[in-house]
Amino acid sequence: MAFAQSELGQTLMRVLAEASSPGKRTVADYLLRNQMRVTAQGIEELAQSCHVSTATISRFARDIGFRNYAAMRAAVADTLQEMLQPVEKLRSTIEQRGRATSPAVESLEYAVANISATIGSLSQSDLDAVVRKLSRARAIYVMGFGLSSHLAGALVQHLQPFCSQVVEVVGIGGTEVAAGNLVGIGSKDVLVALSFPRYTLDCVRLASYARDRHAAVVALTDSPASPLAEVADHLLCVQSQHPVLPSSSSAALALIEALAVALMVSNRANVEKAARLTDVISTYLYGKK
Known part of the structure; x- marks a missing residue:
């Protein structure tokens, strides 16, 4: 995610979005997804x-402003080095502790790092724009498959x-039910789609x-190179790195809570709804009579 926001990453994103050549788009997509691998690949391997x-x-490298492939690969390596410094610091700290750190503690530390990275990458204006869309929508459709279903x-x-009106698109029915739930979606509605690796x-x-x-389509995903982008x-990008799992959901859940809070306090009517909801459920809470 950080690489995609760099100067080189933004150039690759423009190629991915605007290039007429399928070959150019394929190369740009590969570079955005596999920066570490590219730094070790020769031109034939790439x-x-x-x-x-x-x-x-070779043409791709020249078209985006480099003398040749070697110069482009060096730029990828330089950009990656800058982006990876916080991650390398965390990895170094974990490795120094060695066996003193359990996998569970390591997982929690990645969760903290993912949330911190997400806070640093999201802009207030992007969040505000999404909250406005949600508050004005006729209906909100929320869609997540697989590991993203619980987030949805x-x-x-x-x-x-x-x-x-809020519609959980997938629910327990899978793709066929999801497609049926989306049949009536239109220009006054919002779809929030969540998808992380895989x-x-x-x-x-x-x-x-x-x-x-x-x-309107709002994507909660891990990178500007995500197919949802x-x-x-x-586009709301959420850091999701994890040393064992395909992706971590911790930062995504934190962002979901942040969106909910922003929506709740966005107008007086929602604050009053929250108060009424508390009154309604209070009689069902433990210790209440």
């Missing part, structure tokens, strides 16, 4: 990984008391369908 010719790689459920639970193809396809129906009107 060409093989991208399923293009070495001539395509958490967002639905937070939004329901304050929004006129990405699901169905999520991207259904998000594209919602965009084609002129709904291409179909999103609003």
Whole structure:
């Protein structure tokens, strides 16, 4: 995520979004996803990984302002070195403690690091724009498959008391039910799509369908290189690195809570709804009579 926000990363993002050549888009996508691998690859290896010719790689490097492939690879390495300093510091600290750190503690430390990195990368204006979209939507559709399904459920639970209609797209029915739930989506609605590694193809396809129906698409994902980024009107990137799991959900859950809080306090009516909700459920709480 940090690499994609660098000067070189932004150049690659523009190529990914605007290039007419499929080969150029393939190379840009590969560089955005595999920076560490690229620093150790020769031009032939990169060409093989991208399923293009070495001539395509050379032209790509020149087109984005480098003398040759070697100069582009050096720039990737330099940018990566700057981006990885906080991560390397954490890794070094963990390695120095050696066996004194349990896998559970290491996982918790990654959660803290992911939340901190997410705070540093998100802009207030992006968050405010998403909250405005949610507060004005006729209906909000929330979609997450696989490891993202529990995050979608958490967002639905937070939004329901304050929004006129909230639809959990996937639920327990899988893709067929999800497609059916999205049939009525339109230009006055918002789809919040959540997808983290491993990405699901169905999520991207259904998000594209919602965009084609002129709904606003908000993507909660891990990187501007995520396949969801291409179909999103609003992109909220969440750091999700983990030493063992495919991805960590801790920062995503923190962002969901942040969006819920921002929506709750966005107007007086929502504050009053929160107070009424507390009154309604208070009789069911332990220790209340």
